[in-house]
Amino acid sequence: MSLLCQSWPVTQTWWIIKHVAFEGPALIGTELSARGIGYSVCEPFAGDGLPEASECAGLVVMGGPMNALDDDGHPHLAAERALIRDCLDLGVPVIGVCLGAQLLAAALGANVFEGPAGEFGAGTVTLTDAAKSDKVFGGIGGEVPVVHWHGDTFDLPAGAVLLAGSASYPHQAFRVGENAYGLQFHVELTAAELPVLREHMPTGTAPDADQLAEIEAVGRTIIGAFLG
Numbered sequence: 771m772s773l774l775c776q777s778w779p780v781t782q783t784w785w786i787i788k789h790v791a792f793e794g795p796a797l798i799g800t801e802l803s804a805r806g807i808g809y810s811v812c813e814p815f816a817g818d819g820l821p822e823a824s825e826c827a828g829l830v831v832m833g834g835p836m837n838a839l840d841d842d843g844h845p846h847l848a849a850e851r852a853l854i855r856d857c858l859d860l861g862v863p864v865i866g867v868c869l870g871a872q873l874l875a876a877a878l879g880a881n882v883f884e885g886p887a888g889e890f891g892a893g894t895v896t897l898t899d900a901a902k903s904d905k906v907f908g909g910i911g912g913e914v915p916v917v918h919w920h921g922d923t924f925d926l927p928a929g930a931v932l933l934a935g936s937a938s939y940p941h942q943a944f945r946v947g948e949n950a951y952g953l954q955f956h957v958e959l960t961a962a963e964l965p966v967l968r969e970h971m972p973t974g975t976a977p978d979a980d981q982l983a984e985i986e987a988v989g990r991t992i993i994g995a996f997l998g
Contacts, residue, residue: 782827784809787820787850789834789869792966797958797986798830798865801993814846823856828997833868833956837922838875838882851877863949865996868920871943871952878927878946886938889918892977892985895934895942895955906951906995907933907943914992915984916955917967917977923954951996957989 784802786795786809795802795811802809809830812818823829831850841848854877857864866874872882894913901907907914914934923939926932927946934943934955942954959967960982967976977985 782825784828784830785821785826786811786830786832787870788813788832789815789836789844791816792970793833795830795832795958796963797960797989798867798993800960801990801997805997807997814850815844820846820849820853823853823860823862826853826857826860826862828863829854829857829865831864831866831870831873833870833919836869838869838872838924847873858946858950861947861949863996864951866952867958868954868956869922871954872922872924874946874950874952875924875927875930875941875944878930880925880927880930882922882924885921885923888921888972889936889938890972890975891918892916892981893918893936895936897934898932900931901933901943904931904933904945905948906945906992910988910991914957914988915981916957916988917959917982917985918955919971920954957985957992959989960986 784807788811812820814820836844850873854864854874876882893916895916897907897912924941926941926944930944930946932944936942939954944952961979964979964982
């Protein structure tokens with residue numbers, strides 16, 4: 771387990787859950803550090819144990835190539851969904867990115883399933899009317915530049931507020947309560963992640979540096995608004 775930027779009491783910190791070694795928090799970690807917020811990184815695929823919800827000042831659940839319900843291949847996913855539910859019950863801020871959004875939806879009882887076709891590369895999502903008054907997405911505008919990197923999707927959980935969608939994937943962002951957000955897309959990526967994207971995304975789909983600069987600018991606004 772790697773511990774970074776520790777400043778919270780050891781009994782409570784922000785936790786970031788990774789599902790593959792190469793996909794880290796990127797801009798989310800940068801913005802946490804800029805606010806003096808300590809965080810711990812948990813890699814359950816490498817044998818790390820998950821924290822208890824009572825230990826979490828906030829929870830960030832990152833992406834990965836597996837299905838959110840593939841408990842046979844990845845036994846820790848069931849425990850992650852339980853952790854997410856416990857955090858929601860305690861009012862702990864939660865943000866799920868890509869697979870993390872699917873895990874959040876699944877933790878709330880929504881179905882997660884294969885999408886119509888993989889959606890990869892730089893693109894946009896369209897904000898809903900509800901997003902205009904949302905504390906995270908309000909004031910950004912109707913179209914948001916993002917990186918798409920997914921092949922699964924999900925039904926909107928009961929009681930969730932839909933915030934963004936695209937033509938092929940209508941459920942791209944949602945909010946549950948006041949402090950839990952699921953983002954199917956990526957806005958946490960910066961030019962520093964470009965070599966990783968070129969290595970791991972399907973050939974020819976990685977965004978270029980100019981596209982990432984535009985996405986990073988929006989990502990700072992979105993992530994900053996979530997963190998407060």
